[in-house]
Amino acid sequence: MATNAKTRKAARYAVPVAVAGVAAATVAMVPAFANSGSPDLPKVTAQQLIEKVAASDVQQLSGSAKISTDLGLPALASGLLGGGGIAGGSANPEDKIAQLANGTHTVRVAADGPDRQKLTFVDGKDEYSLIHNGADVWGYDSKANEVWHEKDTEGAAQGKDQQGKDHKKTADRRGGASPQQLAQDILKAAGPTTDVSVGDTAQVAGRDAYQLVLKPKHGGSTVGSVKIAVDAKNGVPLRVQLLAAEGGKPIVDAGFTKVDFAKPSADTFAFTAPKGAKVSEGSDHAPGGRGKEFKGLESFPGLDALTGGAGLDGGKGGETKVLGEGWSTIARIDTGAGKSLKDIENDKNAPKEAKQFLDSLGGKVTGKFGEGRVFKTRLVNALITDDGKVYVGAVTKDALVKAADANK
Structure with missing residues (x-):
């Protein structure tokens, strides 16, 4: 059971919207053009x-970077991921990171060891800042005047106990490895x-x-x-x-446009919630252990209707199997959908969101597995079969069809 749970969790991050993770990881290492x-x-x-x-x-630096992401997402999915700027809306950093899967963004970055990092996403005159300073993590959206706060007591204790030598876990929890x-x-x-x-x-x-x-x-x-x-x-x-x-x-093309490896000043990481700002407290322990990350295709109501409420993670009782290895890895997810794609396509009473989702997919494909449709991006592709299975990975359409034929 534990192994299956881990496999399902891994597959969840392999769905098309998980390309946001590529952008997030690239920003986390603040590389550059x-x-x-x-x-x-x-x-x-x-x-x-x-x-x-x-x-x-090197643990101390400051500078500016840009990240440009061109995933070739269909218009519908691109809109779900936030084609606009980073600023605006919730101050929760997970909401902001997902938006990096689309377009070009400017970032100011500063770091001083494992306990102090700051990322500021600039969108015109509006800014969104994510600040880690000791036991506190802050997210601030200047446009919405909203603040997100979380206590990082685990990270602070670890930094103290390990004297800064073993800070990977703390950094990873903040999205700033x-x-x-x-x-x-x-x-x-x-x-x-x-x-x-x-x-x-x-x-x-x-x-x-x-x-x-x-x-x-x-x-x-x-x-x-x-x-x-x-x-x-x-x-x-x-x-x-x-x-x-x-x-x-x-x-993805991301990296420094300017960088300095001198120690940033201490006040770089200081933050006080502005007067009148709405402040919300975050938590690492959201239901299901996944918080609200990757709010996009997976949470789209059309997909929910399409898979009978199972979603791309298989839902209750769903099964996930990982096929292949390395660059050719494919996740096979049995959503347990109650209806086939044809049923929904021909059902006059089907939710409009489901039909919109079907329209956003690529052309139909056939094989020994039966029939299905392909959701295509330049990085991650997904084959949704007529019998409710999903094959997804950073592989070509032909590779997905071959996997579906061999594992029907």
Whole structure:
């Protein structure tokens, strides 16, 4: 039961809206856009560059970054994720991070060790700030004049007990994992299905950098490569680009436009709720252990109607199976839907949200599994079969159909 629960939780993050997690992770490591120029640097091997990242211990920095995300989402899903700016609406950071799955955003960042980080998303004259200062975490939406607050007593105690040496858990809980740790996680996750090499040198935010290139060894993935620009002096990842196998501009292109590794002033992380602001208290222990993250396709009422209330996580009694490995991983989710796609398509009394959702999907596909429809983005694709199963992953439509045929 425990293993099945873990598998279901992992699959939940694999649904199309989970591409927001890609954007969130990229912002968390605050990487950046490259400037022109290819500096002449000493030759290094991929292993040496990985070791350089692992050995980096930079915990203090400040600067500006941009993140640009082009997932090729259908108009309906794009609207659900918030095509507008970051500012406005709830001050809960989970609501804001989901919006990073669409468009281009400017970010100011500051960090001083495991207990103090600040991210400010700038949308014109409006701003949204996420501040971690010791035992307090604050989210502030200037446009809505709303404040979100949470006590980080676990993180503060851990920082004190471990004297700053073991702060990954605290940082991850805040969505602000260090650049070093996140880069190591990416490399670890790559595993044996990945070719790792050193690409051309680059300049990022005026700093010389090597580029580590990760490519899937086998076909079928929507990902062409991942490029991580690494500071030639201190080993800090400065930029991440996620490139599509189909070509075109990057799916995600994020990184520093300006960076300084000096210690930020203490008042950078100070925050007091403005007079008249609405303040709400957050909690790490939301029902189901998932809070409100990824409020998009999964919570769309059309999908709820389509799957008989089961959603993409299988609902009550739903089953999830992980197929394949590495870049070709596919989650097979049995939603237990009471109606087929055809039933809903032909039902005059079906909820309009369900039919809107069907219209937002791509063309129909057929195979040994039967019939279905494909929800397509440039990164994550999902095949929803007529009998209520969902196959989803960062793989091509053909790979999904092949998986459905083999696991019908």
